[in-house]
Amino acid sequence: MVTRVATFTSHTLLSNLALSNAAKLTDLSNQSASGYKSRSYAGIASDTQQLLNIEGSLTRNDQYLNNITQVKLRLQNMESATDSLTDIATRMKTLLLQGLSNSQASDLNLDEEGNQALDQVTSLLNTTLDGRYLFGGGTTDTAPVNLAAAPLPDTYFATVAGSDSATLGALGGTTAGSLDINGQTIAYTPGMTAKALANAINSLSPPPAIASVRADVGTPNYRLVIEDFSGNAMAISETGGGNLLDGLSHNPAPSTDAGYYQGDQKQLSARIDEDYSIKYGVRADDPAFASLISGLQIMSKTTDETSLRIALGHIEYAIDNLPNVTSKIGIDTKNVETVESQHQDFSVFANNAISDIENVDVPLTLAELEQYNTALQASFLAISKSADNSLVNYLR
Known part of the structure; x- marks a missing residue:
């Protein structure tokens, strides 16, 4: 076919339209086969920066x-x-109550039960x-609990008849005075309650010892208990002329080892959002864990009834406070799951946005492909017809 001057313009126009349709047809064919708008960023140049940002x-x-x-x-x-x-x-509490109610600590092998329980506690806290x-805490490469170094508390105590408000x-x-506990002074008066004295000791910074008023299980009484968990003998004396110390019994610690906790005072942390690092979890030195270990230590080393009642008080404290530890873990889990839900929502949004930029609607693309194929065939036919245009044909 020869293009003449008279048909050059129309032929060129038809050829360009045909080439354009052919190029579009090729693009649509590739898109329908792959599902993507383009194999390179060049094919989606206007959306490239947005795509990179989202990715x-x-x-x-x-x-x-x-x-x-x-x-x-x-x-x-x-x-x-x-x-x-x-x-x-809970199991150790039951055994202690059985032993104390019938004075059968030896028959129930409470010391052996205590030792086995300590092994289990060690394994669990060294998870x-x-x-x-x-x-x-932040020490993740060293076992946090070493019971070979666990001290029994040096303890002073007194029985409070009938009520913790005695x-x-x-x-x-009976005379106003003050106690000096490990170098810190606590003033008291005869009308002060045992519970108020315990709060006063615990409110010092740092507390010179740990004080509590606990139910003396198996009796209608309570106990004021002052304990030093450092592994050293408690330095306690009257410095204000009072006589409270005369009413306190001493249960000396049979050990002067260092504390069982081998970790640090940090909390585990993790970055879970752009500007949010969460601190989470609990440490093996939590008071609930420490009381359980102290109670089991006493239980494993003695059958003395007074000591076992102190051990029972520790275990009662642990039972009362372990749910608080579980609750703290649950709150951390809930906080993390809230942030997780937000990230999952963003993941759905981002993947949809990326799909909108990168992918094609295949059924729609196939329909468009058919249209361009029809148009291309029409272009070829028009080019063929234009080649037959001549004056002779026109005059026929």
Whole structure:
């Protein structure tokens, strides 16, 4: 076919339209086969920057989701361990009550039961996940509990008849004075309650000892208990002329070892959002764990009834407070899951946005492909017809 001057313009126009249709047909054919608008960024040049931004955000979002998964696994393991500790404490309480009610501590082998329970407690508080210890705070490469170094508390105590609101005068503190405990002074009066004295000791910073008023299980009485967990003998004396110390009995610690806790005072933390690093979990030095260990230590070393009642008080304290530990873990889990839900929502949004930029609607593309194929065939036919245009044909 020869293009003449008279037909050059129309031929060129028809040829360009045909080439354009052919190029579009090729693009649509590739899109329908692959499902993508283009194999390169050049094919989606106007949306490239937006796509890169979304992909970068999605990558960071996926990392936060991975971090959250790790945090949730650790919290689940902590919660499981704490639940098991509660079961142990409840079982030991039952054994102690049986032994104390019938004076059968020796017959029930309470010392052996205590030792076995201590082994279980050690294993649970030294729980690991992916080679990391969970209850040691920021120290994740060292077992947080070493019971070979666990001290029994040096303890002073007195029985409070009938109520935890009994006054110090009823305990022998009939004259106003002050106690010096490990170098810190606490003033008291005969009308002060045992509970108020315990609060005064615990409110000092740092507390020179740990004081509490606990139910003396198996009797209608309570006990004022002042304990030093350092492993050293408590330095306690009257410095203000009073006589309260005369009414306190001394249960000396049979050990002067260092504390059992080998971790640090940090909390586990993880970055779970752009500007949010969560601190989570609990440490093995939590007072509930410490009381359980102290109670079991006493239980494992003596059959003395007074000492066993103090051990029972520790275990009662642990039973009362372990649910608070579980609740703390549950709150951390809930906080993490709230952030996780936000990231999952963003993941859905981002993937949909990326799909809108990168992907094609295949059925719609196939329909459009058919239209362009028809148009291309028409272009070829028009080009063929234009080649036949001549004056002779026109005059026919």
